[in-house]
Amino acid sequence: MAVAEAELEAIRPPVRVNWTPYLLVLPTLFFLGLFFIYPMTQAIWLGITDPQSGAFTWAHFQRMSADLYFRDAIRFTLIITALAVPLQVLLGLAVALLVNSRFRGHSAFLYLTALPIGISDLAAGLIWLSIFTERGYLNAALQGLGFIQNPLIFLTYENRDWLLTAIVLTEVWRATAIVMVILLAGLQLIPRDYVETAGVFGAGRWQTLRHVILPLLRPSLQTALIIRTILAFQLFGTVVTLAGRQIPVLAGEAYFWYSIYRSPNVASAYAVLILLFSGTITWLYLRLLRIKEEEIKA
Amino acid sequence: MRLRSLAIYSAALAISAWVALPLVLIAIAAFTPRDILYQWPRPFWPEKFTLDTIRFFLRSTGVWQSTLNSVFVAGLTIVLAFAIAAPAGYAVARFRFRGRDALQLAILTTKMFPATVLSIPLAVAFIRWRLYDTLLGVAIVHTALSIPFVTVIVTSVFIGISYELEEAAMTLGSSRLQAFFRVTLPMALPGLAASAIFTFVLSWNEVFASTILTLNNRTLPALIIDSVLGQGAPLHFRFAGGFFMIVPALIIIFLIRRYLLTLWGVTVR
Numbered sequence: 001m002a003v004a005e006a007e008l009e010a011i012r013p014p015v016r017v018n019w020t021p022y023l024l025v026l027p028t029l030f031f032l033g034l035f036f037i038y039p040m041t042q043a044i045w046l047g048i049t050d051p052q053s054g055a056f057t058w059a060h061f062q063r064m065s066a067d068l069y070f071r072d073a074i075r076f077t078l079i080i081t082a083l084a085v086p087l088q089v090l091l092g093l094a095v096a097l098l099v100n101s102r103f104r105g106h107s108a109f110l111y112l113t114a115l116p117i118g119i120s121d122l123a124a125g126l127i128w129l130s131i132f133t134e135r136g137y138l139n140a141a142l143q144g145l146g147f148i149q150n151p152l153i154f155l156t157y158e159n160r161d162w163l164l165t166a167i168v169l170t171e172v173w174r175a176t177a178i179v180m181v182i183l184l185a186g187l188q189l190i191p192r193d194y195v196e197t198a199g200v201f202g203a204g205r206w207q208t209l210r211h212v213i214l215p216l217l218r219p220s221l222q223t224a225l226i227i228r229t230i231l232a233f234q235l236f237g238t239v240v241t242l243a244g245r246q247i248p249v250l251a252g253e254a255y256f257w258y259s260i261y262r263s264p265n266v267a268s269a270y271a272v273l274i275l276l277f278s279g280t281i282t283w284l285y286l287r288l289l290r291i292k293e294e295e296i297k298a
Numbered sequence: 299m300r301l302r303s304l305a306i307y308s309a310a311l312a313i314s315a316w317v318a319l320p321l322v323l324i325a326i327a328a329f330t331p332r333d334i335l336y337q338w339p340r341p342f343w344p345e346k347f348t349l350d351t352i353r354f355f356l357r358s359t360g361v362w363q364s365t366l367n368s369v370f371v372a373g374l375t376i377v378l379a380f381a382i383a384a385p386a387g388y389a390v391a392r393f394r395f396r397g398r399d400a401l402q403l404a405i406l407t408t409k410m411f412p413a414t415v416l417s418i419p420l421a422v423a424f425i426r427w428r429l430y431d432t433l434l435g436v437a438i439v440h441t442a443l444s445i446p447f448v449t450v451i452v453t454s455v456f457i458g459i460s461y462e463l464e465e466a467a468m469t470l471g472s473s474r475l476q477a478f479f480r481v482t483l484p485m486a487l488p489g490l491a492a493s494a495i496f497t498f499v500l501s502w503n504e505v506f507a508s509t510i511l512t513l514n515n516r517t518l519p520a521l522i523i524d525s526v527l528g529q530g531a532p533l534h535f536r537f538a539g540g541f542f543m544i545v546p547a548l549i550i551i552f553l554i555r556r557y558l559l560t561l562w563g564v565t566v567r
Contacts, residue, residue, distance in 0.1 A: 024389035025401060027382045028445060035416065035442035036408055042419035095313055103306050111555050113317050118547030120503030122519050126540030127324040133533060137323050140340040151338060173320060185559040227410050234414045237505045237519075240527055241536070251414045251506065258510055264422050271415045278412055 092179030125241030186220025355538035387452025455489030
């Protein structure tokens with residue numbers, strides 16, 4: 001017997017770490033470290049040190065906040081985010097639910113509504129410029145229907161509400177697709193039995209959506225909200241093609257400070273600001289959504 | 299039940315129109331003769347179409363070269379992203395190892411990372427490393443941005459291919475590497491191709507980093523931003539440019555439609 005046990009011991013290998021996965025993961029870790037973590041720390045470093053002496057200074061942040069465009073950039077970034085993101089989530093949810101209802105032709109519908117994923121903010125801005133510009137399609141349509149004699153000018157500094165409307169519409173048009181895809185993937189993870197069970201117990205479609213589907217979809221909604229909000233803070237192409245600098249936004253200011261005023265330091269200060277905004281909003285979302293869950297339990 | 303399907307179809311129709319109409323309009327604008335674009339009253343339908351607007355765009359200074367640059371950068375990005383991220387994706391799919399969840403979370407976080415924040419400090423570093431205003435530099439940043447997507451899709455592709463087949467090949471006497479290259483890889487190719495194609499779109503569309511990191515060697519989006527903001531390019535240039543930029547994207551999204559859900563569908567839990 002003792003012999004057999006000894007043999008077993010010999011067969012069972014000592015706990016050994018398999019290094020293969022670590023080796024395979026190493027290039028990614030190295031690359032992300034070099035091109036994500038290094039630039040992030042470097043952005044902060046550039047924002048708070050003097051380019052000549054390397055000494056600590058608030059000068060760049062002061063220059064940034066003293067700039068005429070600074071307050072407007074923060075204000076408009078937040079306004080656009082607050083208007084566009086909820087609309088994207090609502091419309092994205094509607095499209096995802098429609099696709100998930102599997103009506104005839106739903107796959108063509110999915111492809112069509114997912115198309116904007118392949119369209120850049122720059123191209124989307126140019127597309128909507130063809131609609132909102134002075135001799136654009138919107139004026140052509142209004143004139144054709146007999147509402148106006150002369151073209152209305154939508155994209156002008158005097159009419160910032162229209163500028164904002166154009167930007168928000170473009171953003172909703174372009175980025176709803178991403179929200180939709182995230183939510184649709186989430187919807188498909190929900191087992192069909194749950195919905196059927198709710199039906200068996202007499203829940204209507206609306207009740208099923210409200211009390212079964214939406215709570216189960218919460219992780220996806222959370223992801224969609226966080227991704228879209230963070231990307232909204234980086235808004236650049238859409239805004240500069242439709243409004244130039246008439247609607248200043250944070251990423252746009254970073255660009256102007258870097259390439260026109262040739263100040264990487266102030267541009268970095270803006271980058272740090274965007275980073276802070278993104279971090280804060282993620283934290284807020286995670287907190288707020290968690291508290292809600294406890295309310296439901298209680 | 300009738301009413302419900304009527305509601306579904308009308309909603310689907312309305313949303314389809316909302317998505318498709320701007321695409322149709324920019325296509326019309328890109329083929330509308332120049333003088334009609336500036337005419338008032340502006341006709342909605344131009345009666346006759348022309349290639350002049352597109353031709354004008356393609357012949358503008360730098361457009362052709364920057365298109366080639368964009369394609370080159372995108373190609374390089376695909377190569378780099380695969381060389382770096384595909385092994386990681388394979389590891390996550392095939393091995394249970396300590397730190398696997400943390401790695402997946404880290405990769406997901408980088409997907410949300412602001413490209414804006416990366417570009418400016420990297421421009422400063424690239425000047426020092428002699429990568430500023432080079433296509434390689436742009437490709438490196440695009441690689442960093444596409445690694446999360448490549449890892450996620452490669453993982454899902456390999457999870458979809460049963461490991462038993464690989465094991466069977468190994469019991470029949472092939473080595474682990476042979477089993478991978480002869481058995482698993484051929485089956486993984488369509489999925490890998492889809493993620494390569496998506497990487498292409500990502501790079502082709504990227505605006506901010508390429509604008510910041512180049513000066514003379516512009517990619518197409520950087521050139522368009524420059525000519526719109528710097529030189530106030532005419533409207534017909536902008537419309538033709540917008541149309542030209544979305545054409546490859548439309549074809550490509552069609553090619554990878556099966557994988558759309560995988561690309562974005564991973565959620566934080």
